[in-house]
Amino acid sequence: MIKKLIPVYENQTPLVVLELIQGHKISEIMSTNVISVTPDITMRDVKKMMKDGGISGMPVVRQRRLIGIISVEDLLNALEDGLMDDSVEKHMSRNPVILEEQMPVSFAIDYFENYSYNRFPVLNENKELVGMLTGRDIIMHMVKVMNREIGRLEEIARYGHHTEIGNVIRRYAVVQNDFKNAGKASSEVKTLLQEHKVDRKVIRAVATAIYELEINQVVHSLGGEIVCRISDHYVEVLARDRGPGIEDIEKALSEGFSTATDWIRSMGFGAGMGLPNVKRVSDDFQIQSSTAGTEIKVTINLPVDNSAEKI
Amino acid sequence: MKIFELNEKLGFELLTKCPESVITSAYTSDLLSDVMGNAPDDSVLITIQAHKNTIAVASLAGINAIILCNNRKAPEDMLPAAEKECIAILQTGLNQFEASVAVAKALDL
Numbered sequence: 001m002i003k004k005l006i007p008v009y010e011n012q013t014p015l016v017v018l019e020l021i022q023g024h025k026i027s028e029i030m031s032t033n034v035i036s037v038t039p040d041i042t043m044r045d046v047k048k049m050m051k052d053g054g055i056s057g058m059p060v061v062r063q064r065r066l067i068g069i070i071s072v073e074d075l076l077n078a079l080e081d082g083l084m085d086d087s088v089e090k091h092m093s094r095n096p097v098i099l100e101e102q103m104p105v106s107f108a109i110d111y112f113e114n115y116s117y118n119r120f121p122v123l124n125e126n127k128e129l130v131g132m133l134t135g136r137d138i139i140m141h142m143v144k145v146m147n148r149e150i151g152r153l154e155e156i157a158r159y160g161h162h163t164e165i166g167n168v169i170r171r172y173a174v175v176q177n178d179f180k181n182a183g184k185a186s187s188e189v190k191t192l193l194q195e196h197k198v199d200r201k202v203i204r205a206v207a208t209a210i211y212e213l214e215i216n217q218v219v220h221s222l223g224g225e226i227v228c229r230i231s232d233h234y235v236e237v238l239a240r241d242r243g244p245g246i247e248d249i250e251k252a253l254s255e256g257f258s259t260a261t262d263w264i265r266s267m268g269f270g271a272g273m274g275l276p277n278v279k280r281v282s283d284d285f286q287i288q289s290s291t292a293g294t295e296i297k298v299t300i301n302l303p304v305d306n307s308a309e310k311i
Numbered sequence: 312m313k314i315f316e317l318n319e320k321l322g323f324e325l326l327t328k329c330p331e332s333v334i335t336s337a338y339t340s341d342l343l344s345d346v347m348g349n350a351p352d353d354s355v356l357i358t359i360q361a362h363k364n365t366i367a368v369a370s371l372a373g374i375n376a377i378i379l380c381n382n383r384k385a386p387e388d389m390l391p392a393a394e395k396e397c398i399a400i401l402q403t404g405l406n407q408f409e410a411s412v413a414v415a416k417a418l419d420l
Contacts, residue, residue: 182367183367187371200352211371215364267360271344
């Protein structure tokens with residue numbers, strides 16, 4: 001058994017490489033604008049076609065059926081023997097090794113390794129010639145899919161990736177001074193994101209934002225609600241309360257400023273870090289407030305997930 | 312370091328079941344928003360905030376254990392909440408500074 005030059009069938013081959021060569025069909029990568037010749041033209045005509053087209057081999061076709069391959073080598077032989085006016089049929093190689101369009105690319109790689117030909121004709125189910133495949137086609141295709149796939153892997157390595165979430169809306173009522181239930185919204189959303197394998201850092205950002213908004217409503221408002229809209233690309237949190245509103249929004253957003261009472265502070269809240277924390281972890285932060293209530297809308301982007309996309 | 316190993320070194324009183332999780336860092340603070348915003352993942356929180364909200368914050372911030380200092384008593388609802396979130400609660404008579412020093416030595420920080 002000859003040792004394979006290309007080590008793609010060994011156990012340690014990365015899955016992504018296996019998928020690249022097994023998961024793509026020859027039909028996706030072959031050249032389809034094939035220049036072919038009929039068997040009755042002369043070798044002189046072939047010489048001109050090859051020279052003009054810059055090609056070194058052509059399939060010979062009769063009524064869409066492949067009957068042979070004519071190459072530069074055949075041409076040189078005919079030239080040497082002075083047989084340039086012979087028909088192609090006399091000089092072509094018969095019974096060429098062919099590939100089928102439904103075969104995976106791995107077959108083609110195998111063929112290039114096992115035979116010395118530079119190109120293979122590709123046939124469809126009806127044995128009709130539908131394309132040609134060269135090493136160049138494979139290289140071009142591989143570079144293209146590798147580029148895409150490695151970009152995707154880099155993205156995942158950088159941000160982590162998550163499974164499909166769809167569109168989820170969660171609504172939580174928040175009651176004034178109800179410390180016991182503060183954290184319900186953030187904890188539930190956190191669990192949901194964990195189930196979808198969202199990156200840990202992003203989960204923390206989301207949890208931080210929701211928790212601070214919950215606590216804010218518990219501590220400062222007459223009650224309100226937190227609405228979380230979770231999609232594959234972002235988490236949007238809308239915190240709406242029934243008043244009494246924030247007197248000075250700019251001050252409320254500066255670290256250390258707090259209007260909390262002493263007993264709230266004694267519980268570890270009211271350090272004046274709530275809203276600044278929310279703003280810091282958000283990709284988008286909007287706030288409006290009047291005596292009728294405060295509305296804060298926060299968006300946190302989830303890492304882009306390409307895992308569903310077929311490579 | 313596993314929580315039980317840490318506690319063997321510290322000799323504090325373990326009030327909950329001991330989860331399998333690991334501690335790699337520590338944070339000392341009594342301001343929960345500060346903890347929320349700044350405590351590192353997989354850390355132990357050294358605090359005097361002995362109530363249920365500390366569990367919520369710890370869980371959200373990725374804190375795996377809480378050390379209650381000055382022998383602060385954990386209220387009834389705190390321990391089940393901690394166990395549900397797989398957070399260990401330890402209790403000590405040391406204050407936050409002394410507990411922090413002990414943890415730093417134990418974790419070799």
